[in-house]
Amino acid sequence: MDDLAMKKALMSALFANLPAPKEAIMHKPVIVIGIGEIGSVFAHGFMKLGYPIVPVTRDMDMGVVADEVKEPEAVIVAVAEKDLHATLADLPDV
Numbered sequence: 001m002d003d004l005a006m007k008k009a010l011m012s013a014l015f016a017n018l019p020a021p022k023e024a025i026m027h028k029p030v031i032v033i034g035i036g037e038i039g040s041v042f043a044h045g046f047m048k049l050g051y052p053i054v055p056v057t058r059d060m061d062m063g064v065v066a067d068e069v070k071e072p073e074a075v076i077v078a079v080a081e082k083d084l085h086a087t088l089a090d091l092p093d094v
Helices: 003-014 037-048 062-068 081-090
Strands: 030-033 053-056 074-077
Touching: 003 053, 003 062, 030 037, 037 053, 037 074, 053 062, 074 081
Parallel strands: 030 053, 030 074
Antiparallel strands: none
């Protein structure tokens, strides 16, 4: 299982008990870079609204994620302040 599939499975398991959205609307996925305290809050909120979440951890290649998810609804960067500049520099050009 590759990193992206493993992270998707992990996030699905973490948020499996969320109530289903009231409307069955297909949303574009939201990419959350950094699934710590703040990133998980954003992910949880968007999932409650019916958005699929693509989590990105520091061990993952953001270029691979960008190739997999062509037109996300949003990309949220929720990393520690000390990691912000390096994370922004590593964002792929799309």
